[in-house]
Amino acid sequence: MTKARVTVIDIAKAAGVSKSTVSLVLQGSSLVNEGTRSKVNAVMREMGYVYNRGAANLRQASAKSRIIGVVVNDLTNSFFAELAVGVDMVVQSAGFVQFLSNTSESIDRQREVVASMREHGISGLIVSPARATDAADFKPLVAAGIPVVVVVRNLPGAKVSSIVSDNRAGMMSAVKHLVGLGHTRIAFLGGFPDTAVFDDRLAGYRSGVETAGLDYHEELVIASAPSRAGGVEAIGKAIALARRPTAAVCFNDAVAFGVCDGLRARRLEPGGDFAVVGFDDVIEAQAAVPALTTVSVDPQGIGRRGAQMLLKQINAGKAEAETVTTAVRLVVRESCGAGKTAPARTGKSVKIETGR
Amino acid sequence: MTKARVTVIDIAKAAGVSKSTVSLVLQGSSLVNEGTRSKVNAVMREMGYVYNRGAANLRQASAKSRIIGVVVNDLTNSFFAELAVGVDMVVQSAGFVQFLSNTSESIDRQREVVASMREHGISGLIVSPARATDAADFKPLVAAGIPVVVVVRNLPGAKVSSIVSDNRAGMMSAVKHLVGLGHTRIAFLGGFPDTAVFDDRLAGYRSGVETAGLDYHEELVIASAPSRAGGVEAIGKAIALARRPTAAVCFNDAVAFGVCDGLRARRLEPGGDFAVVGFDDVIEAQAAVPALTTVSVDPQGIGRRGAQMLLKQINAGKAEAETVTTAVRLVVRESCGAGKTAPARTGKSVKIETGR
DNA sequence: TGACATAATTGGAACGTTCCAAATATTTAA
DNA sequence: TTAAATATTTGGAACGTTCCAATTATGTCA
Numbered sequence: 001m002t003k004a005r006v007t008v009i010d011i012a013k014a015a016g017v018s019k020s021t022v023s024l025v026l027q028g029s030s031l032v033n034e035g036t037r038s039k040v041n042a043v044m045r046e047m048g049y050v051y052n053r054g055a056a057n058l059r060q061a062s063a064k065s066r067i068i069g070v071v072v073n074d075l076t077n078s079f080f081a082e083l084a085v086g087v088d089m090v091v092q093s094a095g096f097v098q099f100l101s102n103t104s105e106s107i108d109r110q111r112e113v114v115a116s117m118r119e120h121g122i123s124g125l126i127v128s129p130a131r132a133t134d135a136a137d138f139k140p141l142v143a144a145g146i147p148v149v150v151v152v153r154n155l156p157g158a159k160v161s162s163i164v165s166d167n168r169a170g171m172m173s174a175v176k177h178l179v180g181l182g183h184t185r186i187a188f189l190g191g192f193p194d195t196a197v198f199d200d201r202l203a204g205y206r207s208g209v210e211t212a213g214l215d216y217h218e219e220l221v222i223a224s225a226p227s228r229a230g231g232v233e234a235i236g237k238a239i240a241l242a243r244r245p246t247a248a249v250c251f252n253d254a255v256a257f258g259v260c261d262g263l264r265a266r267r268l269e270p271g272g273d274f275a276v277v278g279f280d281d282v283i284e285a286q287a288a289v290p291a292l293t294t295v296s297v298d299p300q301g302i303g304r305r306g307a308q309m310l311l312k313q314i315n316a317g318k319a320e321a322e323t324v325t326t327a328v329r330l331v332v333r334e335s336c337g338a339g340k341t342a343p344a345r346t347g348k349s350v351k352i353e354t355g356r
Numbered sequence: 357m358t359k360a361r362v363t364v365i366d367i368a369k370a371a372g373v374s375k376s377t378v379s380l381v382l383q384g385s386s387l388v389n390e391g392t393r394s395k396v397n398a399v400m401r402e403m404g405y406v407y408n409r410g411a412a413n414l415r416q417a418s419a420k421s422r423i424i425g426v427v428v429n430d431l432t433n434s435f436f437a438e439l440a441v442g443v444d445m446v447v448q449s450a451g452f453v454q455f456l457s458n459t460s461e462s463i464d465r466q467r468e469v470v471a472s473m474r475e476h477g478i479s480g481l482i483v484s485p486a487r488a489t490d491a492a493d494f495k496p497l498v499a500a501g502i503p504v505v506v507v508v509r510n511l512p513g514a515k516v517s518s519i520v521s522d523n524r525a526g527m528m529s530a531v532k533h534l535v536g537l538g539h540t541r542i543a544f545l546g547g548f549p550d551t552a553v554f555d556d557r558l559a560g561y562r563s564g565v566e567t568a569g570l571d572y573h574e575e576l577v578i579a580s581a582p583s584r585a586g587g588v589e590a591i592g593k594a595i596a597l598a599r600r601p602t603a604a605v606c607f608n609d610a611v612a613f614g615v616c617d618g619l620r621a622r623r624l625e626p627g628g629d630f631a632v633v634g635f636d637d638v639i640e641a642q643a644a645v646p647a648l649t650t651v652s653v654d655p656q657g658i659g660r661r662g663a664q665m666l667l668k669q670i671n672a673g674k675a676e677a678e679t680v681t682t683a684v685r686l687v688v689r690e691s692c693g694a695g696k697t698a699p700a701r702t703g704k705s706v707k708i709e710t711g712r
Numbered sequence: 713t714g715a716c717a718t719a720a721t722t723g724g725a726a727c728g729t730t731c732c733a734a735a736t737a738t739t740t741a742a
Numbered sequence: 743t744t745a746a747a748t749a750t751t752t753g754g755a756a757c758g759t760t761c762c763a764a765t766t767a768t769g770t771c772a
Contacts, residue, residue: 007728018752023730033750048496051475054410054421055728058757065410067476075444078639081437088431088458092465097472100456102444109448116453119407120423140404284640363758374722379760389720411758414727719768724761731756738749 006049015043026051057121068310069099069117069125071110078283079299080128083151086303087126094311096123103130111137118146124310126303128152131195147313151306152299154196154323161313163306163324167200167279168207170295170328174249174277175208177293177330181338183247183275187220189234189259191251198223198251201279205249226251231258232265239266247275247336253282253294260290260335276335290334297328362405371399382407413477424666425455425473425481427466434639435655436484439507442659443482450667452479459486467493474502480666482659484508487551503669507662508655510552510679517669519662519680523556523635524563526651526684530605530633531564533649533686537694539603539631543576545590545615547607554579554607557635561605582607587614588621595622603631603692609638609650616646616691632691646690653684 008026012019017036024032025040032040043049057065070087072080084100091098099122101113110130114137117125124147127138135157138148142160150162178186188205191198202221209216222237224230231250235258238245250256256278260270270276271290278285281296305326332338364382368375373392380388381396388396399405413421426443428436440456447454455478457469466486470493473481480503483494491513494504498516506518534542544561547554558577565572578593580586587606591614594601606612612634616626626632627646634641637652661682688694 005728009728019729020731020752020754021750024751027730031750036750050471050500052414052477052728053475054413054477055757056730057410058408058414058728058759059730060757075437075441076434078432078434078437081431081434084456085431085458088456092457092469095472097455097469097476098457099453100440100444101448101454102441113448113453115406116451119409120453121408121410144406361758365758375759376722376761377720380721383760387720392720408758411727412760414729414758415760416727713772715771717768717770720766722763722765724763726761727759729757732754733752734754735752736750738747740745740747742743742745 005052006047007052008049011040011043011047011049014047015040065121065123066096067099067117067120067122068096068307068314069101069114069122069127071101071103071113071117071125071127073103073105073110073128073130075100075102079280080152082299083128083303083306086300086305087307088303089300090304090307090311096311105130107131107133114138114141118144122146124148124314126151126306126310129155131192147310149306149310149313151302152197156196159321161309161321161323163302163309163326164197164200165297165302165328166325167197167328168204170279170297170330171201171204171249172208172211173330174279174293174295175205176212177332177338178247178249178275178277178336179208179212179214181247181275181336183245184214185220185243185245185247186214187222187238187245187248189222189238189248189250190224190230190255191226193223201251220245224255226255228254228258228261231255231260232262233258235259235262239268247277249277250279253278253280253285253292256292256294256335257284257288260288260292271335271337275337277330278335281331285331286333288335293333293336293338294331295328296331298326302326361408362403363408364405367396367399367403367405370403371396421477421479422452423455423473423476423478424452424663424670425457425470425478425483427457427459427469427473427481427483429459429461429466429484429486431456431458435636435653436508438655439484439659439662442656442661443663444659445656446660446663446667452667461486463487463489470494470497474500478502480504480670482507482662482666485511487548501674503666503674505662505666505669507658508553512552515677517665517677517679519658519665519682520553520556521653521658521684522681523553523684524560526635526653526686527557527560527605528564528567529686530635530649530651531561532568533688533694534603534605534631534633534692535564535568535570537603537631537692539601540570541576541599541601541603542570543578543594543601543604545578545594545604545606546580546586546611547582549579557607576601580611582611584610584614584617587611587616588618589614591615591618595624603633605633606635609634609636609641609648612648612650612691613640616648627691627693631693633686634691637687641687642689649689649692649694650687651684652687654682658682 008019008022012022025037074080099117103110107130126149128151135155141148148160154162154164206216222234224234256276259276263270263274268274278292278294281294285292285294364375364378368378381393430436455473459466463486482505484507491511497504504516506516510518510520562572578590580590612632615632619626619630624630634648634650637650641648641650
């Protein structure tokens with residue numbers, strides 16, 4: 001039924017030229033005569049020709065596949081969905097196409113999808129690595145000359161480019177803001193301690209506390225799963241402390257929402273009786289009640305930048321591993337107790353200058 | 357620097373067999389001797405061989421590329437992100453890999469990405485078509501024997517499989533519920549009238565109204581962009597009616613949120629002074645205040661089913677266009693004024709039986 | 713042992729493109 | 743008019759796999 005594929009040879013025959021000429025037209029070469037070009041194009045259109053990239057890639061360097069792989073650990077999380085959209089934007093307009101896969105934090109899944117992508121000849125990879133990813137996991141890729149850009153979570157030790165948000169500065173500013181509101185016992189809640197992001201955010205918390213002239217107390221640092229449930233758990237422990245804190249910065253927004261839940265369950269009003277600050281500024285943050293004061297990180301921007309960086313490396317043939325940290329800004333809403341008069345959906349935003 | 361690719365010929369040489377044998381091993385053929393197989397596998401491992409699917413696809417039918425294309429119109433919308441995750445789940449575990457692209461409702465973008473995917477030799481396509489997509493747009497694909505499954509929005513006239521939620525039944529149940537709460541003037545707010553989904557939902561609204569023995573008034577149907585802003589606009593018009601409604605079913609959750617905003621701006625309490633019901637049950641619905649009563653459609657489930665349907669068709673070589681409508685259920689929360697005593701985050705759910 | 717079946721293996725010849733070196737057509741300069 | 747330069751076109755030979763038909767090894771039966 002379905003007639004055989006139309007190939008450049010068919011086109012050549014129909015247009016009365018050689019397959020080489022057709023190929024030249026396909027590549028937009030300036031060598032070919034204008035008349036010939038348009039005739040060939042016309043024939044292609046009318047015969048319904050579709051370019052076979054697979055065949056082309058076979059002949060060309062695999063760097064020309066124009067496929068870029070994107071692997072994220074949780075697409076359900078709108079943070080990563082936005083990231084993927086950012087990547088897609090620049091990738092698409094550069095004429096590339098994106099393989100997107102979800103690992104659900106499974107390191108095996110991640111290995112599988114990356115292997116699969118390699119088989120398909122991706123020209124580059126953007127990855128937000130699953131937790132506990134081994135830095136050496138991407139070694140073979142870069143050895144094969146396939147650029148890799150790590151986003152969101154960095155991979156200390158891996159010789160790849162990375163682009164992460166300025167977690168340290170973000171937490172510092174959150175703490176500073178709370179101190180400015182008069183808080184002196186501020187907890188750090190949530191997150192898994194074995195991740196680089198956790199370390200950065202905790203470090204930011206610590207310097208924030210210390211530059212404010214306050215003491216750093218280890219008991220105020222309470223780790224938990226970086227989820228809503230984890231937040232409930234962490235605030236429970238915080239409330240149980242002998243000298244209980246009056247405010248908390250949270251590992252991320254999910255934790256912050258959980259903290260709010262936990263507070264309410266104890267008849268405490270988030271934003272009123274206890275100040276809460278999140279991190280990430282997911283879309284739900286502004287619609288929540290109370291609207292969440294949080295550190296905004298623009299995942300879409302990270303996606304765009306990561307993609308640009310990757311494309312640059314692909315075009316350059318081979319590029320140095322560079323690492324970029326993107327600016328973040330504190331968005332003050334209600335949950336910190338500062339913005340009670342402001343309407344829920346807007347938020348004063350405080351720009352933070354960050355190192356590069 | 358980067359040494360040339362390792363090919364099956366290299367493997368063959370190193371293992372002391374022919375390339376054909378290596379190929380057989382690659383395909384898991386039972387023809388090859390166990391000893392030979394393991395030796396070849398060992399050599400592959402130690403030489404760091406990576407399969408070149410492009411080359412293989414060149415020889416085989418393109419239906420074997422094991423790439424499936426997914427195009428959605430708005431990945432930022434968590435509804436579609438969930439959908440993509442659902443697709444990815446089944447696609448991944450079937451050993452396929454997913455090309456995902458975002459059209460942002462641009463029909464040109466859509467054409468581009470679909471063309472690009474075709475060039476890459478996708479084995480099948482799952483698409484949530486951009487608004488005003490021409491049913492004929494996917495003709496060439498199916499003519500080339502590439503199965504297409506349309507999800508979420510149907511494409512009347514296109515000879516492709518589709519899987520949509522039961523918009524009619526969902527709206528009917530929403531209306532029925534509001535009638536049960538005593539409302540007699542119920543508006544239908546939001547959505548673009550030129551879409552099939554709009555038609556279905558409106559039809560559901562109409563039958564809901566009529567089976568309740570109420571009159572259908574055209575003035576109560578107020579179209580608008582299917583967005584938060586559109587919702588604000590629509591409720592403004594509704595409130596301005598001489599005989600104003602006391603409740604509304606909305607085209608989707610975004611509209612419903614906008615409606616709540618608009619009500620508050622007029623000092624009306626959603627759920628108290630005016631009942632609001634949404635459609636989709638996006639994740640924000642349960643965390644919002646008031647928690648949104650809405651029709652839940654399980655996008656991830658749609659994604660999974662769509663992917664299964666597609667894989668089935670790919671394996672079958674060629675399959676009939678079948679169309680499935682998935683069940684939806686009304687989740688009663690606060691915004692309809694019924695669940696005021698229940699905690700915000702849970703919600704009684706009412707299962708609706710739908711035609712097939 | 714021969715005759716046959718069965719199990720493994722194997723060289724080409726595709727697949728649809730790009731690249732190269734070479735051929736041919738057209739201009740230009742003298 | 744001719745040589746040289748330039749513009750255009752063109753047949754193969756790759757690329758890394760799979761498939762086919764054919765070959766060789768191994769086993770079985772009488």
